[in-house]
Amino acid sequence: MDCCNCHGSDPQRANPAYRRVLWVVLAINAAMFLVEIGAGLAAGSASLQADALDFFGDAANYAISLLVVGMALRYRAMAALAKGATMGLFGLWVTGTVVWHALHGTLPSAVTMGAVGFAALAANAISFGLLSAYRDGDANMRSAWICTRNDVLGNLAVLAAAAGVFGTGTGWPDLVVAAIMASLALQGAWLVIRQSLNELRQSFLAPA
Numbered sequence: 592m593d594c595c596n597c598h599g600s601d602p603q604r605a606n607p608a609y610r611r612v613l614w615v616v617l618a619i620n621a622a623m624f625l626v627e628i629g630a631g632l633a634a635g636s637a638s639l640q641a642d643a644l645d646f647f648g649d650a651a652n653y654a655i656s657l658l659v660v661g662m663a664l665r666y667r668a669m670a671a672l673a674k675g676a677t678m679g680l681f682g683l684w685v686t687g688t689v690v691w692h693a694l695h696g697t698l699p700s701a702v703t704m705g706a707v708g709f710a711a712l713a714a715n716a717i718s719f720g721l722l723s724a725y726r727d728g729d730a731n732m733r734s735a736w737i738c739t740r741n742d743v744l745g746n747l748a749v750l751a752a753a754a755g756v757f758g759t760g761t762g763w764p765d766l767v768v769a770a771i772m773a774s775l776a777l778q779g780a781w782l783v784i785r786q787s788l789n790e791l792r793q794s795f796l797a798p799a
């Protein structure tokens with residue numbers, strides 16, 4: 592799940608140590624996005640590619656938090672729009688992958704899915720641990736926790752799909768999990784796009 596874009600009100604934003612941590616989690620999330628896309632292609636797993644969408648969304652949030660948050664509403668809205676549109680395109684691509692695999696009856700590598708699923712779980716746990724030191728205030732901590740919980744649920748779904756592929760000797764568990772995750776990602780992308788278009792409209796009506 593794409594984590595909320597709640598860094599706008601982040602009181603720690605000016606803290607240099609916190610910004611260093613943001614760069615680290617940005618690197619972790621960007622690296623895991625590439626790893627899951629690459630491994631998903633190599634292993635023929637659609638659910639790994641669907642899980643990669645979340646790492647993309649989170650990496651984009653950290654990048655926006657580091658580079659764009661201090662700018663005028665117009666630029667923040669443009670960055671969010673770019674993120675939403677990219678996620679929407681990836682979501683459509685994963686949906687296409689699901690259909691292609693369903694038509695061709697391919698069998699993904701359960702071992703690769705399991706190994707990368709565990710790596711994704713570790714990446715999310717490390718990111719949460721790094722950021723939690725800087726979460727002050729109940730609301731801030733709560734949103735970070737909900738975000739990580741949803742990410743971990745996605746990672747566990749990939750692991751369940753790996754077990755299902757291993758147990759049934761078919762690709763269907765991979766496709767079911769990927770289809771659910773891709774539709775959630777598409778919904779999330781649509782919300783981001785709608786909200787950023789609203790903000791863009793506002794920014795042109797009342798230039799800041």
Ligand SMILES: [Zn+2]
Binds near residue numbers: 593648742
């Ligand atoms: Zn996330």
